[in-house]
Amino acid sequence: MTNVIHPQTVDPTWLALMIGNSRLHWALFSGKTLREAWEIDQVPVTAIERLIQQWAQGDWPEAIFPLNVREWVRQAAKAGPIPLYLASVVPAQTSIWQTYPATTIVTPDRLPLKGLYPTLGIDRALAILGAGNQLGWPVLVLDAGTALTLTGADGDRHLVGGAILPGLGLQLHALVEHTAALPIVEARSDSTLPPRWALNTADAVESGIVYTMVAGIQDFIGAWRTKFPDSAIAMTGGDSTSLLNYLQAKAPEVAAIVQPDPHLIFWGIRSVALAQLPISQ
Numbered sequence: 511m512t513n514v515i516h517p518q519t520v521d522p523t524w525l526a527l528m529i530g531n532s533r534l535h536w537a538l539f540s541g542k543t544l545r546e547a548w549e550i551d552q553v554p555v556t557a558i559e560r561l562i563q564q565w566a567q568g569d570w571p572e573a574i575f576p577l578n579v580r581e582w583v584r585q586a587a588k589a590g591p592i593p594l595y596l597a598s599v600v601p602a603q604t605s606i607w608q609t610y611p612a613t614t615i616v617t618p619d620r621l622p623l624k625g626l627y628p629t630l631g632i633d634r635a636l637a638i639l640g641a642g643n644q645l646g647w648p649v650l651v652l653d654a655g656t657a658l659t660l661t662g663a664d665g666d667r668h669l670v671g672g673a674i675l676p677g678l679g680l681q682l683h684a685l686v687e688h689t690a691a692l693p694i695v696e697a698r699s700d701s702t703l704p705p706r707w708a709l710n711t712a713d714a715v716e717s718g719i720v721y722t723m724v725a726g727i728q729d730f731i732g733a734w735r736t737k738f739p740d741s742a743i744a745m746t747g748g749d750s751t752s753l754l755n756y757l758q759a760k761a762p763e764v765a766a767i768v769q770p771d772p773h774l775i776f777w778g779i780r781s782v783a784l785a786q787l788p789i790s791q
């Protein structure tokens with residue numbers, strides 16, 4: 511069991527929510543300190559409406575708030591509704607959260623970044639901002655979620671560009687879904703490399719996907735480093751541990767320059783919240 515946490519500081523409590531394509535990513539902050547981060551599964555819109563109503567009435571639905579943060583939010587809410595900073599890449603889920611009275615939607619125009627194109631995912635913009643704030647500019651971010659995205663910005667916080675491909679889990683599942691004879695393959699839990707020249711179907715699927723993804727990642731990182739030799743490179747997202755382990759096994763010298771950080775998007779959201787909330791710097 512995790513420890514129950516309590517608000518002990520004068521800094522305001524606030525919540526960050528990143529609505530991704532497969533899960534909702536939550537973080538509880540007091541001031542600039544991230545106290546707790548957790549994930550919940552995607553919730554149908556009708557169920558969200560009910561949860562938000564419950565929440566607005568001072569009830570803390572277990573479907574959203576894990577036991578260890580409920581006492582904290584309950585106490586913090588005595589001072590008024592807890593500010594919620596929300597970013598979403600799922601438009602159908604965004605507006606419904608505005609029924610909660612203290613919601614700020616984080617949009618690209620609020621971010622101190624240049625050269626963003628209109629349809630760029632807010633998760634990518636926030637991750638590059640968070641990574642640049644933590645590691646400096648230029649910076650390249652790999653976000654290994656439902657999609658694997660690569661996003662790079664130069665020393666002037668100007669978007670250089672990036673790429674989008676199906677993520678590890680999505681590649682495995684899509685191949686199974688669209689073929690008759692291929693079995694469900696889960697990436698191996700220890701993230702060791704599969705045999706490249708596989709002699710059974712499950713290994714063959716895993717080999718194909720893992721070796722091409724790792725080769726692609728190496729190639730993109732190499733190309734980025736040619737442009738920006740000293741650039742920091744960061745990796746985040748649900749599959750980052752697996753992919754980084756594969757990369758470590760295949761190309762340790764490349765893995766060594768990649769800095770994993772599960773909270774890049776939250777650091778991006780934090781810089782927006784810090785500019786608005788009364789927080790001691």
Ligand SMILES: Nc1ncnc2c1ncn2[C@@H]1O[C@H](COP(=O)(O)OP(=O)(O)OP(=O)(O)O)[C@@H](O)[C@H]1O
Binds near residue numbers: 530534678680747
């Ligand atoms: N407990 C878990 N539940 C679901 N997926 C998980 C879990 N742990 C790791 N994963 C992996 O994380 C990937 C999804 O990553 P993530 O949660 O970052 O995606 P997401 O919610 O779609 O976010 P985004 O839209 O930003 O990519 C899946 O491919 C899956 O393999």
Ligand SMILES: CC(C)(CO)[C@@H](O)C(=O)NCCC(=O)O
Binds near residue numbers: 531629630674
């Ligand atoms: C690519 C995803 C789905 C990754 O979460 C998201 O960033 C998104 O919906 N982006 C919009 C397209 C773009 O970034 O160019």
Ligand SMILES: [K+]
Binds near residue numbers: 633658659747
């Ligand atoms: K992603």
